[in-house]
Amino acid sequence: MHASLVVSGLRKVYEGSGRRVEAVRDLTFTVDAGELVCLVGPSGCGKTTLLKCMAGLLAPTSGEVLLGGRRVSGPPPGMAFVFQEYGRSLFPWMRVGENVELPLRQKRLSRARRGELVADALESVGLADAARAYPWQLSGGMQQRVAIARALAYEPEVLLMDEPFAAVDAQTRADLEDLVRRLWRQRGITVLFVTHDIDEAVYLGERVLVLTASPTVVREQLKVDLPEERDQLRTRAAPRFAELRTRVYEQIQAAKRGEPVVEDAPPPR
Numbered sequence: 323m324h325a326s327l328v329v330s331g332l333r334k335v336y337e338g339s340g341r342r343v344e345a346v347r348d349l350t351f352t353v354d355a356g357e358l359v360c361l362v363g364p365s366g367c368g369k370t371t372l373l374k375c376m377a378g379l380l381a382p383t384s385g386e387v388l389l390g391g392r393r394v395s396g397p398p399p400g401m402a403f404v405f406q407e408y409g410r411s412l413f414p415w416m417r418v419g420e421n422v423e424l425p426l427r428q429k430r431l432s433r434a435r436r437g438e439l440v441a442d443a444l445e446s447v448g449l450a451d452a453a454r455a456y457p458w459q460l461s462g463g464m465q466q467r468v469a470i471a472r473a474l475a476y477e478p479e480v481l482l483m484d485e486p487f488a489a490v491d492a493q494t495r496a497d498l499e500d501l502v503r504r505l506w507r508q509r510g511i512t513v514l515f516v517t518h519d520i521d522e523a524v525y526l527g528e529r530v531l532v533l534t535a536s537p538t539v540v541r542e543q544l545k546v547d548l549p550e551e552r553d554q555l556r557t558r559a560a561p562r563f564a565e566l567r568t569r570v571y572e573q574i575q576a577a578k579r580g581e582p583v584v585e586d587a588p589p590p591r
């Protein structure tokens with residue numbers, strides 16, 4: 323049930339109100355089935371535009387997105403999202419369990435099966451006892467866990483995450499990062515994770531894609547050759563982690579300065 327994501331020659335030009343913005347010029351990359359890829363780039367480089375095109379919420383000007391070999395032309399059934407603004411993505415008048423169950427109502431599942439999926443997803447994020455609480459009775463980090471549980475319960479082939487931890491404190495963020503790694507390893511979902519945070523990208527990803535400033539192309543694809551088993555203290559203290567984060571940082575600085583992309587650049591040591 324895992325699917326690859328292919329972005330091919332994607333271009334998006336916004337036009338209207340006498341303004342023309344070429345947000346994304348030419349993006350081509352693949353996220354293999356079951357891979358966890360992080361995407362970083364300078365602010366305003368078109369990450370949200372890209373994700374909206376991938377989610378079928380915005381039509382590209384040219385190029386295409388393929389999910390499991392099928393062209394995306396509207397919200398694909400096998401895709402789930404987690405956004406930064408958990409406060410706005412959960413319905414305050416619904417209990418946690420009902421929020422998690424909501425997207426499942428589109429699927430033709432029995433009530434019992436829906437109940438199982440909700441319980442399993444809440445258990446996976448460590449919130450088995452919160453099903454009857456309302457979102458506003460939970461901390462920010464717990465609300466974001468609910469948003470992750472809602473995406474998991476849907477049993478997606480692909481999970482798109484758009485700066486999902488930007489609004490939580492550092493300690494919670496570290497816990498949520500480990501949660502994403504653990505769920506990804508357990509469930510083998512294909513994950514594309516957008517973040518502003520270079521350390522987060524290197525800690526989480528199997529690969530990091532660095533985008534240029536808008537109009538956007540892929541500046542570099544970096545394989546994260548850290549052990550699969552990661553640890554907030556040991557991994558972040560490893561010399562290889564420091565080398566990788568330096569490389570990503572340099573690439574983002576170069577992107578901000580608008581330096582041209584060097585084709586066939588040698589791989590980092």
Ligand SMILES: Nc1ncnc2c1ncn2[C@@H]1O[C@H](COP(=O)(O)OP(=O)(O)OP(=O)(O)O)[C@@H](O)[C@H]1O
Pocket residue numbers: 336337343344345364365366367368369370371372536
């Ligand atoms: N609906 C729109 N109409 C016109 N221009 C837009 C629209 N949405 C985005 N843009 C422009 O497209 C460019 C990329 O915006 P986008 O929000 O995709 O970037 P981003 O990388 O997600 O930004 P950030 O990192 O700050 O969240 C910006 O120049 C923005 O002004």
